[in-house]
Amino acid sequence: PVDFGVWQADDGTWQLWSCIRKTACGGNTRLFHRWEGANLTDTDWTPMGIAMEAKPEYGESVGGLQAPHVIPYDGGYRMFYGDWVHICMARSEGGKTFERIVRDDGTTGMFGEGPDANARDPMVIRVGDLWHCYYTAHPNRTGSVYCRTSKNLLDWSESKRVAYGGRAGKQFWSAECPHVVQIGDWFYLFRTQRYGENMKTNVYRSKDPLYFGIDDDSYWVCSLPVAAPEIIRHDGQYYIASLKGALDGIKIAKLEWVAAGGESTKE
Numbered sequence: 001p002v003d004f005g006v007w008q009a010d011d012g013t014w015q016l017w018s019c020i021r022k023t024a025c026g027g028n029t030r031l032f033h034r035w036e037g038a039n040l041t042d043t044d045w046t047p048m049g050i051a052m053e054a055k056p057e058y059g060e061s062v063g064g065l066q067a068p069h070v071i072p073y074d075g076g077y078r079m080f081y082g083d084w085v086h087i088c089m090a091r092s093e094g095g096k097t098f099e100r101i102v103r104d105d106g107t108t109g110m111f112g113e114g115p116d117a118n119a120r121d122p123m124v125i126r127v128g129d130l131w132h133c134y135y136t137a138h139p140n141r142t143g144s145v146y147c148r149t150s151k152n153l154l155d156w157s158e159s160k161r162v163a164y165g166g167r168a169g170k171q172f173w174s175a176e177c178p179h180v181v182q183i184g185d186w187f188y189l190f191r192t193q194r195y196g197e198n199m200k201t202n203v204y205r206s207k208d209p210l211y212f213g214i215d216d217d218s219y220w221v222c223s224l225p226v227a228a229p230e231i232i233r234h235d236g237q238y239y240i241a242s243l244k245g246a247l248d249g250i251k252i253a254k255l256e257w258v259a260a261g262g263e264s265t266k267e
Contacts, residue, residue, distance in 0.1 A: 001033070002195065003067035003121055003177055003228050004250055006040075006241050007077070009095030014040050016250065017051055017068040017079075025053055027062025028084055040234055040252070051098075052090075054083060058100060059107030061085060067121040067177070069230075070095070078153060080133065082120035086112040087135055089153065111148060111156055113137035119146075121177045123230075124153075127187075127209050134162070134180050134189075138172035145178040145191060147210055165215035168193050168202045177201075177228040180209065183257055187212075188221070190229050197245045199227035231255065 004018035014037040025031050034051035052068075054060040064084030070077055070092075077092040086109025090098035100108050112119035117137040124133045130149040133156065137146055145163035148156040168174050168191055176192040186205045189212045194200040204212040204219040213219040226242035233239075238255040 001249060002243065002247065004230070004241070004243075005068040005070050005079070006230055006232055006250075006252075007070040007072075007095060008040075008234070009077075011094065011096075013038060013096075014042075014045070015070070015095060016045060017070075018250065019066050019068070023063070025063045027054070028064045030054075030063050030065050032065055032068055032081075040232070040239065052081075055100070055108075058102055059083070059086075059109055060088070069123045071124050073153065078124075080122040080124055082118075082122065082135070083109060084118060084120070085115055086110060087119055087122045087133065110154075111159070113139050113146065113159065118172075123179050125180055125182065127182070132180070132209055134178040136175045136178055138175075141172045142170050143172045143175040145175045145189065145212070160210055161214065162210050163189055163191060163204060163212040163214070166213055166217040167220060179229055179231060181231045182209075190224075190231070192227050192229070195227045195243060196247060199225055199243065199245060201226050201229055201242075 001018040006016050009015050016035040017032050019030050020033050022029050032052040034048040035045040036048050037045035054065050061084035066082035069080045077095045079090040079098045088108040090100045092098045117139040119137040122135040134147050144161045146159045147162045148159050150156045179190040181188045187209045189204045190201050192201045201224045203221045205221050206212050206219050229240050229242040240255040241252045244251050
């Protein structure tokens with residue numbers, strides 16, 4: 001299990017979908033598996049089986065599903081995911097089973113950065129009246145964090161590169177799993193460089209959700225020994241979910257935001 005998403009369904013249960021690598025599904029070997037928990041802090045969530053596989057009839061790459069991310073929207077849910085080339089979207093009423101949103105051209109791909117750039121790892125937040133979709137891609141084998149905005153989740157702006165280079169590097173894996181959280185006037189970008197036992201995510205902050213530094217470490221805050229983190233707020237408490245070091249599961253911990261000098265910050 002690698003890149004994943006966690007959310008609460010309509011019936012109150014917690015859902016976790018993860019991209020699973022090195023399966024026998026063919027192609028790029030990746031598909032989505034689902035787990036369910038009664039409470040966010042429960043251990044040993046119940047495995048619910050394979051949740052989704054790529055559909056080449058909709059233009060998706062065989063075995064290419066990556067990084068599901070789910071948000072509540074319009075009384076239901078929207079899932080964003082990568083198909084190896086594009087960022088795609090699916091819908092759900094209750095938050096457990098999802099139906100692909102197929103575009104007028106018969107494909108699910110909404111946008112990407114080119115056929116060899118591997119646009120992936122989408123996450124979406126609302127800032128003002130615009131939805132912001134952050135994702136990574138590596139045109140010319142150079143990894144960056146990109147963002148596009150939308151008022152309706154269907155029509156998207158041109159992409160803008162919002163983070164690149166600096167201490168996190170410029171390799172194709174240097175801008176993995178971007179995750180953005182707003183705390184007050186600040187936006188925090190979590191940007192992963194390494195999975196496994198030496199996992200590492202660099203964190204940046206900015207008051208502009210469309211700029212976290214291009215070859216500029218002045219926005220850097222800290223490095224954390226986590227990979228593919230997802231920040232969840234539930235009942236006033238923040239949590240951080242991330243991959244286990246052996247890449248054999250997902251772990252979760254409470255998260256507290258602490259100001260410089262050690263004083264806890266409360267919203």
